[in-house]
Amino acid sequence: MITYKLSFTPSYHDGVIKDLIDGIPESDFDVQLEGQVEIIGWLYQYYNEEPKDLAFKKKSYKKEDIPAVTQLFTPDWVVRYMVENSIGRYWIRGLLKKGDPRSEKEIAQSFGWEYYLPESADNQELLVSSSTPEQFATPEDITVIDPAMGSGHILVYAYDVLQQIYESEGFSKKDSAELILQKNLFGLDIDNRAFQLSYFAIMMKARQDNRKVLSQGIRPNVFDVPNISDSVDFADLLIKKADVVDTNGIKNSLRQLLSVFSHGDSLGSIIEINPAIDFKELQKLTKSNLLINEDGFDAIEAGKMQQTLRNMLPVAKILSSRFTIAITNPPYMQASKMPKDLKAYVISNYVDSKSDLFAVFIERLAKFVGSNGLYAMITQHQWMFLSSFERLRNKINKQSIINMAHLGTKAFEEIGGEVVQTTAFVMQNTQMSDYVGAFVRLVDYDSQKKKQVAYLNAVNSTESKNVYRTNQSIFKKIPEHRISYWLSNNLIKSFDVLPPLGTYFGGGNGITTGNNAHYLRYWFELNNLDTKWVPYNKGGKYRKWYGNILDYLYWGDEGRELISDSHSVMRNSDYYFKIGLTWSKISSGKIAIRQLNSGSLFDVAGMSLFDKTDSKTLSKAMGFLNSNTALAIIEGMSQTLNFESGTIKSLPFDPKKVPDQVDILVDSNIFISKHDWDSFETSADFSVHPFVMHIDEHNRNWNIIPILNHCNVPNLSQKIFLEVNYG
Structure with missing residues (x-):
């Protein structure tokens, strides 16, 4: 993508027009290759770039910020995946029901729908008997809406697919162009400029097939949602x-x-x-x-x-209205960022999906299509795993996930890093209890192009390792009904036969001070580690078994000041100062369980659990949670950056089935990890660096101590820490 920071100008010799001509390959303007909609989409994204950067700096958005912060151009192959597997699927099902002797794949190939993912063989009889509406008759019956249409990318490709369907039924391109505009396609957006671009893109598309659509006053059914102040x-x-x-x-x-x-x-x-x-x-x-x-x-x-x-x-x-099919790339916006009027409406009308606007649109699209309709989307994938979306998952599990392209990170070239993780999917708004969905797992591919290639390989191969054929009923066996389609049958069975770890452990979130600058210090900032300051676990970097003990919390007069502070929140106080298990709540890597020493406190970033039975269970649980088996289950239940205590408590665990030898191994690992932690200046219990302890005695008493004696610091470990880190 080429980014332009220039202003529009009437000159063809300099400015954005010249750069469009010189900087973008001619093929990108080729209407036959969808160049037109690509250019329109990138121009719309360019138009929103500066206001988006400004809006992202705000704590919450105003309504005028919404178009910029929620606009993101959908990759072309994802658009094709969604359209072919919704509109194309509806049409193919109808043909099969009417007795077409060809297979799904053969029909899709005849249309050139290379992103169409055929049904599992287990579904064939079920689909022919129940899934296609009886009123299916002609292409004119197919109504398609994109309720967040942006620059019209999805609608333009939907036009292409509908045009193919009309032609296959004997319609001329001229007649079908008019019918598609008047009967098939519908679109909405809150941004007037997006509406204008969509209108233009669709009309130019139809103009290719019917020169009279402009002169005849034919208007596509796309609109910007008005803002009305009348009474x-x-x-x-x-x-x-x-x-x-x-x-x-x-x-x-x-x-x-x-x-x-x-x-x-x-x-x-x-x-x-x-x-x-x-x-x-x-x-x-x-x-x-x-x-x-x-x-x-x-x-x-x-x-x-x-x-x-x-x-x-x-x-x-x-x-x-109700439509046959709905397709969209919805806006993404956390509830905390929503303008007041939007947030109030969402809380009142979409209580099961209120955490994020993309989830609200999942609910809304199900209502747009009504019973038995199909809808396709690309969204962030949090709805599949986070506790806050459990009620939404309960609704989705009363529908049928037809298929999914689970994209993970880096599905959009414009978004870097590991934060935005996405999934594209097609759902049918009816429950088919015996239906087997197809899930294509693409999360391990690190670019948009690699994901596209891997998806096409999955479509064209009967033995792709990336395709999971899963009956949706298994999700009901997984805690909070998470959409963990890739878990093995044995792992899923363990949830049935073993109690959750929470049977034996309590705790979770800890303290929120509301003022860390006042209440927290690193140990080396304190003159004396006396009883007024206690170790405080805040998570930290990846480390198993022991360590990350850097922070101390002010607890003078038994924490009276902190407890009475109106900005602080004290959670799980029954477990304060007890020995436990802890881990970092937020991590882009794997979970790592460490020992929380007795005499310590913990906060929300340093999640902690505590044994409700006896200390032997503590060691066995730590051994289990740091095992590859637990890691596989955790990754199956939480594909986000958060390791919530609820997820950990729901893991299947029975201490009676863990061998006693595990206790010895865990104790050994804690001892080794503690020794390693204390071997460096970051530990309050540091005495001597491992490099130094092996040199000759006369060289060991080097001159660092007299050099630092004049410094106003209280003990040797702190002197060495300051010298090593601050020179």
């Missing part, structure tokens, strides 16, 4: 002139619509419309001749109301 005060004249029967009912419907659309540019497609609203009656109010003989102030205001209705009603109809 119903001047609707009486319209209602009277339109000769509406149920005056009170129409005014009430109008009042409801104006209320939700008063936040249209924040809420967008997640707005839900009361199904009782009578759009036919409301449409009467928009007739152009209603006010033809009226004048005066009321007539002017009623005319404004008419224009409001003309902008609002088409969008409201779409929001109240």
